[in-house]
Amino acid sequence: MHQEQHVLRQGLLELAGDTSVGLRCCENMVSRLGRLLGVRYVFVGVIGPGEDQTVHALATAIGGALSPNFSYDLSGSPCESIVGKGMCVYSGDVCAEFPDDALLREMGVSSYLGAPIFDTQGQGIGLLVLLDDQLLPDSAELRALVQMHAARAGVEIDRMRYEERLESLSASLTQEVARQTAHLEEANRQLASFAYSISHDLRTPLRHMMGYCELMLGLDSVGQDPEARRCAEAVLQAGSKMAVMMEALLDHSSNRQAEPRCEWVDLPPLLADIAAQLVVGADRPPRLDWPEAARVWADPALIRIVLQNLLGNAIKYSSKHPSPQVSVTCSAGIDMDEIAVEDNGIGFDMQHADRLFGVFQRLHAESDYPGHGIGLANALGIVRRHGGQIGFHSRPNEGARFVVSLPRPSQPLG
Numbered sequence: 381m382h383q384e385q386h387v388l389r390q391g392l393l394e395l396a397g398d399t400s401v402g403l404r405c406c407e408n409m410v411s412r413l414g415r416l417l418g419v420r421y422v423f424v425g426v427i428g429p430g431e432d433q434t435v436h437a438l439a440t441a442i443g444g445a446l447s448p449n450f451s452y453d454l455s456g457s458p459c460e461s462i463v464g465k466g467m468c469v470y471s472g473d474v475c476a477e478f479p480d481d482a483l484l485r486e487m488g489v490s491s492y493l494g495a496p497i498f499d500t501q502g503q504g505i506g507l508l509v510l511l512d513d514q515l516l517p518d519s520a521e522l523r524a525l526v527q528m529h530a531a532r533a534g535v536e537i538d539r540m541r542y543e544e545r546l547e548s549l550s551a552s553l554t555q556e557v558a559r560q561t562a563h564l565e566e567a568n569r570q571l572a573s574f575a576y577s578i579s580h581d582l583r584t585p586l587r588h589m590m591g592y593c594e595l596m597l598g599l600d601s602v603g604q605d606p607e608a609r610r611c612a613e614a615v616l617q618a619g620s621k622m623a624v625m626m627e628a629l630l631d632h633s634s635n636r637q638a639e640p641r642c643e644w645v646d647l648p649p650l651l652a653d654i655a656a657q658l659v660v661g662a663d664r665p666p667r668l669d670w671p672e673a674a675r676v677w678a679d680p681a682l683i684r685i686v687l688q689n690l691l692g693n694a695i696k697y698s699s700k701h702p703s704p705q706v707s708v709t710c711s712a713g714i715d716m717d718e719i720a721v722e723d724n725g726i727g728f729d730m731q732h733a734d735r736l737f738g739v740f741q742r743l744h745a746e747s748d749y750p751g752h753g754i755g756l757a758n759a760l761g762i763v764r765r766h767g768g769q770i771g772f773h774s775r776p777n778e779g780a781r782f783v784v785s786l787p788r789p790s791q792p793l794g
Contacts, residue, residue, distance in 0.1 A: 421512065424533050508530040590616055644677060
């Protein structure tokens with residue numbers, strides 16, 4: 381009795397101290413039980429997915445040493461009464477009890493002890509089996525030791541199956557990402573082809589059309605006919621507008637594909653230069669404010685385009701206010717820097733905000749506020765290429781606020 385208690389205590393101590401997981405833990409388990417108990421055969425077996433009558437050894441030890449695994453038919457074996465049920469012990473002459481079990485005879489065993497293995501949901505998934513060619517005394521200590529190991533085996537088998545599902549899911553996600561990446565690359569190729577068509581295939585006939593309109597306006601017959609002259613001028617004006625839209629679309633396509641080359645960009649001189657260009661010829665220049673010192677991690681050329689669009693819109697849409705004001709504020713965070721552009725202009729209804737960043741989408745009539753409706757789409761594409769985002773808030777006749785968030789570099793600020 382004292383010896384059995386010592387073996388139980390030692391086995392539980394080693395089990396508790398075993399930090400291995402998964403298959404390695406099961407291998408340690410069968411080796412430990414074989415060594416401590418002096419049992420010839422010990423194995424952890426699992427029921428194959430979708431199978432009811434086949435056991436697959438997951439970890440096998442012979443004489444306490446790891447050995448090759450095997451599979452066998454559950455039917456007609458003592459294991460049949462264990463899986464998903466309870467422990468079964470045959471202290472001796474087990475072959476006589478199961479004469480149809482050829483594997484028992486081949487192994488030359490006399491005694492058998494098997495404990496069911498359950499997963500964390502309480503489902504029977506396998507068994508832990510000890511076999512020996514000597515008598516195996518049945519005791520409470522032996523049963524307790526085997527049951528504790530079987531419980532740990534259930535946890536580790538569940539872990540392995542969960543990890544297998546994760547790996548399968550990861551492989552599926554990897555395939556889906558690859559498929560989506562290929563789809564995106566194809567879309568980018570088509571976009572580049574589309575931009576090329578605009579650049580070469582559409583601009584040439586447009587230039588011919590506008591050139592002939594200019595020739596027509598120089599003809600006496602057209603110049604002396606007010607209606608003919610009005611029609612030719614309308615065609616020429618529409619062609620000019622179309623040329624501007626095509627150039628804007630080409631710029632948008634180019635900026636969407638441009639890979640940012642980031643560096644620290646000082647904002648005050650950049651904002652001053654942009655503002656000086658935007659207020660030239662303005663009937664009512666706004667009051668412009670920006671910080672004395674601020675910088676962001678961005679591509680200098682691309683962030684200029686973003687700020688030109690945001691400042692340009694702020695100046696344009698506040699131009700009819702009696703005292704137009706545009707302010708730029710900057711804030712530095714741990715991971716992100718923010719640039720906020722705010723005006724006191726006409727604003728917009730947030731219910732229509734889904735159109736805000738669409739190509740050629742406008743929330744106000746072009747006759748009131750000229751423009752081609754692609755600036756914000758261009759800005760958003762550039763900011764996203766930087767890994768950032770643009771937020772906004774507005775109310776009709778209460779101005780608008782746009783906030784550009786840009787990630788900071790991983791290296792410390794120099």
